[in-house]
Amino acid sequence: MFNNVTSDDDESGGKGFDEEWKWVTENVTGGIAIKLAGSARGHHLSGERTMIEAWQHRLIASEAAPLFARSEMDQTWQRAMFAKNLPMSFYWGALTGLQNGQSVWDITSGALESSKEMGFDYSFYFFNRYAGQIDPRTATDAFCALHKGLDAADTKTYPEAKFGKASHKNTERMEKIIAPFAKYGAAVDDKNGLTLGQVRQRDTQTGFNDVGWDIWPDNYGRFLYQIDADATSIPLWRVGGPITNKSPIYSRFARGFEHATGKDTLYFKLHEGFSQGAEAKVMTMTVVWYDATAGSTWKLDYDAGKPSMKTALTVTGKGDKQWHHETVTVTDAVLRQGGAKGSDFALLNTDAADDIFSLIEVHRGKLESPALLPPTDFKVFDKAPKPPKADKPTKEKKKK
Numbered sequence: 281m282f283n284n285v286t287s288d289d290d291e292s293g294g295k296g297f298d299e300e301w302k303w304v305t306e307n308v309t310g311g312i313a314i315k316l317a318g319s320a321r322g323h324h325l326s327g328e329r330t331m332i333e334a335w336q337h338r339l340i341a342s343e344a345a346p347l348f349a350r351s352e353m354d355q356t357w358q359r360a361m362f363a364k365n366l367p368m369s370f371y372w373g374a375l376t377g378l379q380n381g382q383s384v385w386d387i388t389s390g391a392l393e394s395s396k397e398m399g400f401d402y403s404f405y406f407f408n409r410y411a412g413q414i415d416p417r418t419a420t421d422a423f424c425a426l427h428k429g430l431d432a433a434d435t436k437t438y439p440e441a442k443f444g445k446a447s448h449k450n451t452e453r454m455e456k457i458i459a460p461f462a463k464y465g466a467a468v469d470d471k472n473g474l475t476l477g478q479v480r481q482r483d484t485q486t487g488f489n490d491v492g493w494d495i496w497p498d499n500y501g502r503f504l505y506q507i508d509a510d511a512t513s514i515p516l517w518r519v520g521g522p523i524t525n526k527s528p529i530y531s532r533f534a535r536g537f538e539h540a541t542g543k544d545t546l547y548f549k550l551h552e553g554f555s556q557g558a559e560a561k562v563m564t565m566t567v568v569w570y571d572a573t574a575g576s577t578w579k580l581d582y583d584a585g586k587p588s589m590k591t592a593l594t595v596t597g598k599g600d601k602q603w604h605h606e607t608v609t610v611t612d613a614v615l616r617q618g619g620a621k622g623s624d625f626a627l628l629n630t631d632a633a634d635d636i637f638s639l640i641e642v643h644r645g646k647l648e649s650p651a652l653l654p655p656t657d658f659k660v661f662d663k664a665p666k667p668p669k670a671d672k673p674t675k676e677k678k679k680k
């Protein structure tokens with residue numbers, strides 16, 4: 281275990297332990313363990329993009345010496361932002377940890393004891409299903425959780441000439457970035473949180489923000505990737521309206537069709553190594569979608585090694601405004617990226633009414649046990665969240 285031994289490139293201001301990191305990577309060939317400080321303690325925390333970009337490629341599908349990463353959940357889960365919706369916070373925190381490549385998530389005994397009655401134990405099962413899947417050739421499962429984060433530190437996507445100077449304190453720039461996405465549900469619950477580092481965010485932020493500083497911009501996933509996401513689908517936030525402590529976990533982020541602008545298909549491909557050989561394979565796919573409109577139709581197609589893709593599933597909406605899991609097993613999946621745009625799977629709109637999706641999972645073979653579903657009925661936090669640790673009066677205030 282080499283806590284804090286990181287290269288200068290991976291630390292802000294180049295203040296890593298470069299010499300030590302070089303020694304460790306050259307000499308410790310049997311396996312290296314590191315700590316990803318703060319990983320999985322929330323989502324849209326400042327700095328998460330830099331951490332993911334530094335570590336994910338070393339932890340997942342890497343040909344180098346095996347690397348292993350842990351992080352623990354502290355009391356963050358009892359603070360205001362997390363407690364806004366516990367199952368939702370744990371779920372998207374777990375996805376952020378998985379995106380980092382985090383291998384082990386140590387949970388405090390208090391959180392473990394509360395997890396069943398408060399409905400967030402599902403996130404631990406989800407994390408465990410994927411955390412050990414680091415080699416695409418032997419991985420049993422792949423997933424893509426649809427998400428867009430508006431990263432104000434990204435000057436390529438949001439040029440300074442149009443949106444203003446890229447600085448962590450420039451909330452005007454962040455508001456300009458989020459404005460065009462307000463129609464898709466993007467919002468800022470706590471403006472002050474936009475300017476904070478992740479330690480202060482976890483302690484004091486009171487709600488969810490969809491724009492942030494150095495936050496993860498794309499889908500979360502393992503070995504399953506969406507192709508041309510922004511050109512073929514729209515991002516969605518807070519599906520079904522403002523987030524409450526009872527909102528389903530999936531309502532936080534999604535993507536969907538926008539028939540009016542010709543965005544009618546979500547294309548996905550597996551990691552190159554996941555599906556090998558041209559023979560027919562048994563695969564099980566699960567799609568989590570939001571049933572917004574009665575009569576609206578969509579379908580799931582897959583690459584069966586034929587000139588055109590084959591349909592695995594067709595669905596017609598009832599309009600019950602609920603999230604549903606659709607699971608289908610096929611026996612003739614080839615999945616060599618032979619579909620449109622080099623895809624293995626596609627979610628297609630088959631009428632003019634738009635549909636919304638949050639998660640697609642692929643399991644090698646048949647399901648050994650029924651799909652584990654997040655609880656729809658759980659106990660909500662009945663006491664006020666813990667007050668921030670940092671909000672003790674400062675010396676400055678005491679003088680007044």
Ligand SMILES: [Ca+2]
Pocket residue numbers: 576577578629630631632633634635
């Ligand atoms: Ca439709």
